[in-house]
Amino acid sequence: MITRSPIDVQTTPLQDPVSPGTRKPAWQRQLAGAIRDPRVLCERLRLSDAWLPGAETGHALFEIRVPEAYLARIRPGDPHDPLLRQVLPLNAEMHQSPGYTLDPLNEATHTPRRGLIHKYHGRVLLIASPTCAVNCRYCFRRHFPYAENAPSRAQWQDTLDYLRKDTSIREAILSGGDPLAANDRQLAWLVEQLGAISHFKRLRIHTRLPVVIPDRVDPKLLGWLGRTRLQKVVVLHINHPNEVDNAVIKACTRLKEAGATLLNQSVLLHGINDSAPVLIALSERLFEAGILPYYLHVLDPVQGAAHFDVSDEEARGLMEALRERLPGFLMPRLVREVPGKSAKTPL
Ligand code: SF4
Numbered sequence: 145m146i147t148r149s150p151i152d153v154q155t156t157p158l159q160d161p162v163s164p165g166t167r168k169p170a171w172q173r174q175l176a177g178a179i180r181d182p183r184v185l186c187e188r189l190r191l192s193d194a195w196l197p198g199a200e201t202g203h204a205l206f207e208i209r210v211p212e213a214y215l216a217r218i219r220p221g222d223p224h225d226p227l228l229r230q231v232l233p234l235n236a237e238m239h240q241s242p243g244y245t246l247d248p249l250n251e252a253t254h255t256p257r258r259g260l261i262h263k264y265h266g267r268v269l270l271i272a273s274p275t276c277a278v279n280c281r282y283c284f285r286r287h288f289p290y291a292e293n294a295p296s297r298a299q300w301q302d303t304l305d306y307l308r309k310d311t312s313i314r315e316a317i318l319s320g321g322d323p324l325a326a327n328d329r330q331l332a333w334l335v336e337q338l339g340a341i342s343h344f345k346r347l348r349i350h351t352r353l354p355v356v357i358p359d360r361v362d363p364k365l366l367g368w369l370g371r372t373r374l375q376k377v378v379v380l381h382i383n384h385p386n387e388v389d390n391a392v393i394k395a396c397t398r399l400k401e402a403g404a405t406l407l408n409q410s411v412l413l414h415g416i417n418d419s420a421p422v423l424i425a426l427s428e429r430l431f432e433a434g435i436l437p438y439y440l441h442v443l444d445p446v447q448g449a450a451h452f453d454v455s456d457e458e459a460r461g462l463m464e465a466l467r468e469r470l471p472g473f474l475m476p477r478l479v480r481e482v483p484g485k486s487a488k489t490p491l
Pocket of ligand 1: 275276277278279280283284285320321322352381
């Protein structure tokens with residue numbers, strides 16, 4: 145069995161180590177100390193031994209990674225906790241389900257340069273880091289070939305040349321893995337390069353780090369983010385209201401003070417947020433944190449995640465229930481990403 149995960153690749157040119165003798169920032173120490181052992185996860189959360197074999201089996205396919213700040217929001221002794229279900233591997237990940245593939249969005253056909261995905265008009269996606277602070281079991285990139293997409297500094301220059309030449313591009317999207325898992329010196333360099341491209345208008349950052357390790361939003365990050373001339377959009381990834389604690393709200397406040405617009409995208413997940421009360425509470429909680437609901441994605445059919453699927457009919461029913469209870473600005477758009485389409489498909 146081959147172990148595949150975003151953390152197979154430990155460093156990239158955007159993740160060089162800090163100088164010897166320099167104390168790592170708090171967030172990096174928390175990242176390094178994240179739980180990566182199924183037995184430790186089960187013991188810390190007082191789960192019965194019955195959960196361990198599944199956790200070990202799934203872990204062999206896609207490694208567990210759970211930082212302490214996220215673990216603290218999980219109810220010990222409750223195997224059905226909605227945050228735990230996002231990070232606990234199950235035997236079900238072994239099932240081969242028809243239609244579920246290694247590359248559900250067919251991203252391999254849209255990579256003109258290493259680390260660059262150019263799928264939509266006017267926007268490009270840059271894989272700024274191959275690692276994440278948390279490994280989500282339903283992740284559509286759980287099989288992504290990060291090792292083949294980790295550019296060297298020279299390859300980054302090649303990518304930047306590509307971006308300079310294509311004047312139709314208005315927006316750079318930093319993605320990963322989680323782009324904020326890269327260090328600030330390197331992110332500052334990349335963002336400065338992007339800001340120097342005159343036809344670029346916006347910088348978008350897709351990240352879960354401010355949610356799972358709120359200390360990631362520290363003065364260094366706020367420094368490079370605040371300095372860029374580009375308009376800034378941070379798209380967070382939050383699936384359940386319990387993920388938004390006071391530390392997350394404070395991190396979001398700091399991002400907004402640096403000039404970022406905050407949006408959220410969720411994935412509709414069986415057993416986690418496939419209920420109208422939970423989705424309503426999520427929208428309300430996001431707004432309390434200064435975040436607008438943006439997308440509610442149906443599951444991308446990635447191999448190993450079929451047990452999270454919610455049918456289209458059920459998804460539409462949930463949206464109807466939300467529409468009866470929420471103002472329009474708190475309604476996420478229910479969408480599916482269809483390979484080959486030039487935009488997300490509304491359901
Ligand atoms: S943080 Fe995002 S990219 Fe990383 S494992 Fe979770 S869903 Fe996937």
